Amino acid sequence: MKIIFFALLMVFNYTTNAQFNVDSMSNIRYISTHATIVNDVWGYTDELSNEYGIVCAEKGVAIVNVTDPSNPTEIWWENATQSVWRDAKTYGDYAYVTTEASVGLMIIDLTALPITTIPPATYYTGPVGNPWLSAHNIYIDESNGFAYIFGADRGNSGVIILDIATDPLNPIEVGVFDNWLVHDGFVRNDTMFLAHIFEGTISMVDVTDKANPNLLGTQTTPDNFAHTVWANSAGEYAFTTDEVVGGYITAFDITDPANMIEIDRIKSSPDVGTVIPHNTIVKGNHLVSSYYSDGVVIHDATYPYNMIEVANYDTYPTQTASYDGCWGVYPYFASGTILANDRSEGLFVLSPTYIQASYLEGIITDIFTSNPITGVDVTFDASNISDNSNATGFYATGSAIAGTYDVTYSKVGYFPQTISVNLSTGIITTQDVQLTPIPPYNLTVTVLELGTNNPIVGANIILEVPEITHQGLTNGIGENSFTLFYQDNYRITIGKWGYFTACYTQLIDNATGNITVYLKPGYYDDFSFDFGWTVSGSATTGMWERGVPLGTTSGSAPSIDDSTDCGEMAYVTGNSTNLNPDADDVDNGTANLTSPIMDLSSYVEPYVNYSRWFYNEFGAAAKDDTLRVLVSNGAVTVEIDKIGKDPATWDQWTEKSIRLEDFITITSTMQFFFRTSDLDPVVNITEAGLDHFFIANAAELGLEELESNYIIYPNPASESIRIEGIDSPTNYILLDLKGTKILEGSISSSEELIYLRTLQNGMYFLQIQNKATKVIKE
Numbered sequence: 001m002k003i004i005f006f007a008l009l010m011v012f013n014y015t016t017n018a019q020f021n022v023d024s025m026s027n028i029r030y031i032s033t034h035a036t037i038v039n040d041v042w043g044y045t046d047e048l049s050n051e052y053g054i055v056c057a058e059k060g061v062a063i064v065n066v067t068d069p070s071n072p073t074e075i076w077w078e079n080a081t082q083s084v085w086r087d088a089k090t091y092g093d094y095a096y097v098t099t100e101a102s103v104g105l106m107i108i109d110l111t112a113l114p115i116t117t118i119p120p121a122t123y124y125t126g127p128v129g130n131p132w133l134s135a136h137n138i139y140i141d142e143s144n145g146f147a148y149i150f151g152a153d154r155g156n157s158g159v160i161i162l163d164i165a166t167d168p169l170n171p172i173e174v175g176v177f178d179n180w181l182v183h184d185g186f187v188r189n190d191t192m193f194l195a196h197i198f199e200g201t202i203s204m205v206d207v208t209d210k211a212n213p214n215l216l217g218t219q220t221t222p223d224n225f226a227h228t229v230w231a232n233s234a235g236e237y238a239f240t241t242d243e244v245v246g247g248y249i250t251a252f253d254i255t256d257p258a259n260m261i262e263i264d265r266i267k268s269s270p271d272v273g274t275v276i277p278h279n280t281i282v283k284g285n286h287l288v289s290s291y292y293s294d295g296v297v298i299h300d301a302t303y304p305y306n307m308i309e310v311a312n313y314d315t316y317p318t319q320t321a322s323y324d325g326c327w328g329v330y331p332y333f334a335s336g337t338i339l340a341n342d343r344s345e346g347l348f349v350l351s352p353t354y355i356q357a358s359y360l361e362g363i364i365t366d367i368f369t370s371n372p373i374t375g376v377d378v379t380f381d382a383s384n385i386s387d388n389s390n391a392t393g394f395y396a397t398g399s400a401i402a403g404t405y406d407v408t409y410s411k412v413g414y415f416p417q418t419i420s421v422n423l424s425t426g427i428i429t430t431q432d433v434q435l436t437p438i439p440p441y442n443l444t445v446t447v448l449e450l451g452t453n454n455p456i457v458g459a460n461i462i463l464e465v466p467e468i469t470h471q472g473l474t475n476g477i478g479e480n481s482f483t484l485f486y487q488d489n490y491r492i493t494i495g496k497w498g499y500f501t502a503c504y505t506q507l508i509d510n511a512t513g514n515i516t517v518y519l520k521p522g523y524y525d526d527f528s529f530d531f532g533w534t535v536s537g538s539a540t541t542g543m544w545e546r547g548v549p550l551g552t553t554s555g556s557a558p559s560i561d562d563s564t565d566c567g568e569m570a571y572v573t574g575n576s577t578n579l580n581p582d583a584d585d586v587d588n589g590t591a592n593l594t595s596p597i598m599d600l601s602s603y604v605e606p607y608v609n610y611s612r613w614f615y616n617e618f619g620a621a622a623k624d625d626t627l628r629v630l631v632s633n634g635a636v637t638v639e640i641d642k643i644g645k646d647p648a649t650w651d652q653w654t655e656k657s658i659r660l661e662d663f664i665t666i667t668s669t670m671q672f673f674f675r676t677s678d679l680d681p682v683v684n685i686t687e688a689g690l691d692h693f694f695i696a697n698a699a700e701l702g703l704e705e706l707e708s709n710y711i712i713y714p715n716p717a718s719e720s721i722r723i724e725g726i727d728s729p730t731n732y733i734l735l736d737l738k739g740t741k742i743l744e745g746s747i748s749s750s751e752e753l754i755y756l757r758t759l760q761n762g763m764y765f766l767q768i769q770n771k772a773t774k775v776i777k778e
Contacts, residue, residue, distance in 0.1 A: 020400070021311030021353040022296060025069035025337070029346040030057050034077065040279075040328035041341040042088040044095060046113045053330070053339045054095050054108075055347050056086035061097055061106065063118060069337050069349045076118040080106065087328075089140040089147070094168040096140065096147055097121075102133035105149070107169055127173050132160065140164070141187045146210065147171060148192065150182040157181040159194065161210050175210035184228045184279075191216075191257075193229045193238055200224025202240055204257040216257035222248045222265055230282045237263075237304040239287055241277040246270070249280050249289060251304040263305040268294045268312075270384060276323065283331045286310075286354055288338065292325040296340045296350060300357040303428075306396035308357035313350055315342035358423035359398040360431060364389045364409060367434040373411060376435065381406040381418065399423055409433050412468045413440075413485050438485045441510035447478045447494055450518040455479075456496055459519065460529040463508075464491040484508065492517070493566050497531040497596060500524040500694065503566035523598050524694040526565035532596045533571065538589030539678070542574035542687070549689060550575055570691035572613070573676060586625075586686040590677040593690065599668040605698035606666060609657045613689030614643040614676070625686045627676045631660065634669030653691065655736060655762045657774075659698070712766060716776035720753040723768075733767045734775070 030038050036059035044052045044063075053072070055062040063076035080086075083101035090096070093113075097106035104125035112118060126132045136151030145165025151157045158178035162171035183197035192205040192213065200221060206214040220226075223242035231238045231254065238254045241247060248265040268291050269275045280289040287299040287307065298311035316325040323343070330339040331352075338350040364376045372393025379386045380399065387397040399405065402425045410416035414435040421431050447459040455478025463470040465488045472480040487509035495501030499519035506515065525531050527546050535544045548568045573591050574584030600606050614627040629641035640663050641656055660666060672693075678686040711724035723732070726747055732754065734743040742764065747754065754766075756777045764775045 019313050021298070021355060022313035022338070023351045024313060025349045025351050026072050027346060027348050028055075028064065028072060028074070030055070030062075031344065031346065033074070033346075034059060034062075036060065037343050038327065038341040038346055039085060039343070040087045041330050041339045041347065042090060042095070042328075043330040043333055043339055044090045044110055045333065046093075046110070048114060049334065050114050051333045051335060051337065052110075052113070053347060053349075054088040054090070054097070055339075055341065056088050056097060056328075058082050058084060058086075061086065061088070061108070061121070063095075063108070063110070064347060065114075066333075066337060066339065066349050069335070069351065072347070072349055076108075078108075078121055085136055087137045089138050091140045091142055091145060091147065091164050092168060094164070096138055096164070098135040098138045098149060100134045100136060102153070104131075104133055105135070105138075105171070107171075109169065122169060124171050126154070126160075130154070130173075135160075137184045139185050139187055144190075146174075146187070148185055148187055150185050150194075159185065159192065159205075159213075161207065161213075163210075175207070175213060177205055177207070177213040177215075179215065183226070186228075186230045188231055188233075188235060191231075191235065193231055195226040195229045195240065197226055197243070200226055200242075202226050202229045202238065202252070202260070204238075204254065204260070217260060219252060219260035219262075222250055222262070227277070228279045230280060232282050232301075232304075233284075237301075239280050239282060239301070239304075241280050241289070243276060243278060245274050245276055247277045249277055249287065249299065249307065251301065251307060253304075264307050266299065266307045266309070268297050268309070278326070279328055281329060281331060284354075285356075288329050288331040288352075290326040290329045290340065292316075292323050292327075292343075295326045295342070296329055296338065296348075298352060298354065300355070300400070302356060303359065303396070306359060306361070306398060308359070308398045308400060310355050310357050310400040311352055313340075313348070313352075315340055315345055315348050355400065356426040357398045357400050358402045358425050359396065359428040360407070360421060360423060361394070361396045361428055362431040362433060364393045364395060364433045364435060367436045373414070373435060376409055376411045376414075376433075379408050379410070381408055407431070409435060410467075411435065413438055440483045440485055441487075443482045443484055443508060443512060444514045445472075445474070445480050445482065445494070446514065446516045447474045447496075448516060448518050449499070450520045453518075456499065456519060459494055459496040459499075462491075462493040462528070464493075465489070493528050494519065495524075495529050495531075495566075497525070498523065501526055501528055501566050503528070522695060523600075525595075526567065526692050527569040527571055528565075528567040534594045535592065536594065537591045537675075537677075539586050539591045540588040541584050542586035542678070543591050544571050544573055544593040544674075544688075544690075545575045546571050547575045565692045570689055571674075572689040573687050586676055586678045586688070589679065590675060591688070593674040595672040595693070598670045598695065600660070600666050600670045600695060601668045603666065603695065603697055606660050606695055607657050607698060608640070608660055608672065608693075608695055609655070610693040611653050611655050611691040612641075612643065612674075613651075613653050613687075613691075615651055615687045616644070616684050625676060625678050625684060627674065627688045629656075630673040630675065631664055632669075632671045632673070633664050633667040634671075635667075636664065637673070638663050640664075652760065653689070654760075655692075657763050710768065710773075712773060712775060715774075716778045717756055718778055719757050720755045721766075721775060722750055722753060723747065723766075724750050726750050726752075730768060735765045735767060736762075 036057040038057045040056045042054045050067045053064040060080045065073045081101035083099045085100040088097045093111040095108040104123040106121045108121045132152040132154040134153045135149045139148045147162040147164045149160040155178045161175040182194045185194040190208040192207045194203045201218045203218040204216040223244045225242045225244045227241045227243035229240045238252045240250045251264040253261045275294045276292040278290045285302040289297045295315040296313045299307045300310045340348040364373045374391045376389040378395045389395040404422045408418045447456045459474040490508045493503040549572045576584035616625045626644040676688045729748045766775045
């Protein structure tokens with residue numbers, strides 16, 4: 001049994017338009033022919049070796065003659081109840097189609113081909129007294145004549161087993177496996193392989209006795225969203241997909257069903273980071289997979305512990321990071337033709353070239369101790385082919401194209417090593433490597449309070465270079481010592497609640513020894529660190545999360561804030577890697593974010609400042625949700641800001657600066673609340689974000705008013721402003737809320753304009769002669 005595991009598998013993209021070893025012979029755009037988008041596809045071959053595609057679409061099913069791949073001809077179309085999901089398989093001269101529309105199992109009699117017209121489909125809805133009307137998927141064991149229905153609207157939506165050999169037009173239910181919902185599956189030699197998408201697991205089940213299936217074992221998949229599973233012909237390995245953004249195709253050693261072992265995983269377009277795998281199918285020693293946005297991708301799985309991409313064809317070159325693109329593939333025609341259904345672009349008839357890759361393997365050890373080194377990054381220079389060594393120091397990678405490559409071996413704490421290797425098609429080249437440790441050096445970081453030089457205890461420290469991130473907390477004398485390896489420019493970020501976070505870049509080498517950082521007292525949080533904000537509420541999804549905002553495919557959730565604060569972190573409502581707009585927005589309740597308590601009693605005219613983001617859209621219902629900002633002084637709570645149904649204010653980070661004394665009495669127990677909701681029965685896509693929060697006195701913001709003889713108009717403004725009272729050349733500076741200079745110039749009369757049209761909507765400060773006033777751009 002193989003026990004090899006890789007943390008990161010070889011990945012490769014050959015061309016920017018993703019077309020390699022696959023040619024397109026023809027394409028039928030069903031959005032044009034039947035005003036429908038398509039979903040899954042399967043194939044059928046008649047007794048005269050004519051080849052046909054069974055094309056599933058939202059509005060019906062088509063049979064297409066693809067015997068001449070350059071001239072496909074639709075020979076049958078049947079309208080059907082509209083549904084996003086349809087899946088087809090064949091047995092003998094019959095096709096079986098499941099759908100989540102409530103019509104049952106569609107059965108198409110193909111026995112008349114190629115001579116006469118295909119008759120209308122018939123429908124099966126289960127046994128009398130125990131019916132089902134919809135199902136997500138189907139697999140047919142053609143060798144034994146059984147159909148396996150997955151995700152039906154009965155029981156736990158597990159598996160329903162049908163005998164279709166006795167009478168193909170009248171299936172007979174012979175068993176069920178209903179432990180969990182099953183999304184998809186595969187059967188070979190009386191072993192059923194199942195993907196449980198919401199459990200994030202695959203399972204193996206013995207169905208020798210169809211009436212009494214026996215669970216053999218389960219295993220989780222890397223991203224816990226198991227969409228499909230397929231086994232190789234020998235039953236030694238199974239391959240799965242996780243239908244999430246950046247999800248993997250994963251290989252498992254299944255020789256012991258009770259102990260399935262992951263041996264490899266791989267991504268398509270890892271540099272893009274937003275590609276979603278859908279289905280993968282085993283064809284001999286290759287995997288043929290459909291990817292949303294990346295089309296058809298073929299991997300060489302001759303050695304399942306070392307899957308290598310060897311061909312691809314992008315059916316959706318204008319791709320967006322979403323669930324558009326290729327849904328299903330069929331690779332089993334004797335001619336070698338592949339059928340691919342792209343959601344928007346329709347049926348593609350493709351001609352692939354299956355090749356073996358060139359393989360590179362070896363053991364990586366420490367040159368002094370000879371101990372294996374785990375986690376060494378093995379990268380083909382000038383490409384995105386990479387792999388990591390495992391616990392035994394073993395690595396395995398390769399390329400679709402034979403040739404000579406410079407391969408770099410690197411790990412934190414070791415000098416990188418680049419070796420030239422010559423790879424040949426179908427050959428395993430062995431390259432063992434010894435790495436030399438980098439001598440470490442020490443650095444002490446001291447954190448003091450600005451103005452008093454008192455040590456700050458418990459300050460968070462982050463030291464970052466591309467190779468590694470070091471983190472720590474200051475001790476009782478405000479210090480922390482680090483052991484470093486790299487002499488480089490480090491990004492330094494230091495912060496503690498009650499102080500303004502400091503961040504800057506500095507060269508640190510073995511001569512640096514010590515650095516001292518001074519933090520300014522005050523309340524500030526750009527969420528580089530966890531300073532104790534609390535999350536509460538009743539929403540079932542979309543609660544506030546601290547992280548780097550991921551956004552969605554529609555722009556309906558915050559993406560990375562472009563403010564000049566430290567880092568990219570923010571608080572957002574839901575931050576799922578699933579970029580579907582409805583995957584992790586606020587639903588069915590409230591989502592509340594509460595600040596720590598602050599003593600503002602010593603502040604003079606305090607302002608609260610923050611950057612906020614909001615979105616509330618989609619659906620037929622009225623847009624009714626709001627992001628509310630409230631402040632409490634321990635005795636009363638008042639609303640100071642809100643954003644709601646105006647689309648002009650959505651989908652953008654907006655800086656706010658609010659004078660607190662306009663709303664509430666300042667005390668030593670101030671607290672802020674950011675609250676949003678999406679309540680039944682009116683449900684929309686609702687998302688919110690918060691970043692760059694800080695408290696500052698009016699004087700710190702430069703808010704002393706302009707001389708009374710200056711008048712700014714219009715204010716608010718959308719295009720431009722004038723300054724009344726200017727009668728001689730006068731310099732001006734326009735600042736954002738962080739004090740960053742946005743515009744500067746000189747005007748000599750009230751007739752001259754200061755143009756704002758290129759600025760984002762929000763609040764700015766116009767400064768003349770060291771005094772300033774607010775300017776609103778809307």
